[in-house]
Amino acid sequence: MADRQIKLIWDFRGESAQNTAIHHKIHLEEYVLAHNLTLNITGHKDLSNMHSIAYVVVSEAEMIAVRNALKPHRGEVYITKD
Numbered sequence: 566m567a568d569r570q571i572k573l574i575w576d577f578r579g580e581s582a583q584n585t586a587i588h589h590k591i592h593l594e595e596y597v598l599a600h601n602l603t604l605n606i607t608g609h610k611d612l613s614n615m616h617s618i619a620y621v622v623v624s625e626a627e628m629i630a631v632r633n634a635l636k637p638h639r640g641e642v643y644i645t646k647d
Contacts, residue, residue: 569625570604570645573637577617586610586617593621596635602627606643 577585586609593607606622622643623631632640 570606570622570643571625571628571640572620572622572643573628573632573635573640574618574620576638577619578615580615582615582617583609583611586619589619593619593635596631597621600631602631 575586575589577583577589590607590609594605596602597605597607603624603626604622607620609617609619611617621631621635621637628640
């Protein structure tokens with residue numbers, strides 16, 4: 566059975582939410598490369614004009630270490646849209 570993928574999410578709110586999420590995504594990309602993570606999936610999404618998220622998708626095996634290091638606000642099982 567394949568290792569589940571976990572989406573770790575940071576929420577940003579307010580007038581600067583979009584810019585903050587975009588900037589945070591850059592740091593997540595750097596973390597993925599610096600720590601040689603199994604997956605290289607990051608992104609940001611605007612949920613409204615005052616709420617944006619940045620996220621990184623990690624393997625379930627790597628989730629605890631990444632969670633403890635980066636302290637995301639929440640997480641969910643990542644479902645790919647094949």
